[in-house]
Amino acid sequence: MTASDQLDATFIALADPTRRAILARLMEGEASVNELAAPFEISQPAISKHIKILERAGLVTRSASGTRRPVKIEATPMKQAVDWLEKYRKFWEVSYGRLDALLEALQTPTNTDKPSRKKDDSNA
C-alpha cells in the first residue's frame, strides 16, 4: 500500500464508532474477539467483521496461533493518520486562537478597531 492508500484505509476504518471503540480498547492491551465483543450490544460475527476491516487497513493484527488468537493494535499506520489530523488540528487551533484575540479587540470599545466598523465595512 502507498502512504495515501494507507491513510485512506485508516480514515475509512476510523469513520465507524464501533471500530473507534475497539481501537480505544486495544490501546489498553491485546484482547480476544470475545473480550472485544463484550461491551457491545451487537453479535460476535458483527464484531468479527469490524475486526476484519481493521485488519485489512493494517490497524490491527491477530496472532496465528493459540485458541484465543488475541487482537493487537498496530501503531504505525494509525500514528500516520492521527499525526496528520493533529497537524491539521494545530493549524486551526492556532488560527482560531488568534481569531479569538482579534474578535475580542474588535469588541473592545477603547480599541481603534471599533465594532461599529462592521456596519460601515459590511460586504453584504
Add this chain to the structure above:
Amino acid sequence: MPRPLTITTPGDRQIVVTRQFDAPRDLVFLCYSKPELLRRWYGMPDWTTFVCDIDFRVGGKWRIGQRSPDGYELASQGLYTAIVAPERIEQTEYYDDNWTQGGTVNVLTLAEHDGVTTATLTVTYTSPEARAAAAASPMAEGMEIGFRRLDAALAELRQN
C-alpha cells in the same frame, strides 16, 4: 481557556472543523471576509503572510500565500462560489503544488446562539484518494509542529 476545536472525517472525502467564538456572527463573518482582518489570524504559527488578496463577492478570486521561517512557501487560491452574509461562505481552493489532486470545496457556516457563534468548516475533496493524498502531502510535512502522542489522540477518539 480557548474553546475546544472538533475535527471529524465523516464519509470518505470530507473533513469537518467546528469551533465556537464568543462574538456575534456578523463580526466573525467580517474577520473571514476582509483581507486586512483575515491576514491577522489565518495561518500557521510563526509563518508570515506574504499575499492575502480577496475579491469578496460571488465569482471573485482569492489568493493567500504564507512563508515559513526557513523560507518554504505555501500558497492557495480559488473562487468564492456562494456568499450569504453573515452565515455562509462557499469557496473553491487549489494549492499551487496541486497535492490535493484537484481542488477542494470549502463551506463555512456561522450560527449564532446566545451571543456565541459556531463556525463549521466542511472541506470536501474530489475523492477519498485526494483526501488521503492531502494527508500525505508536503503541507503535512511542512508544518513543523510538535505532535501529541498517539494515545492522547486516541483518548479523544474514545470520547466520540
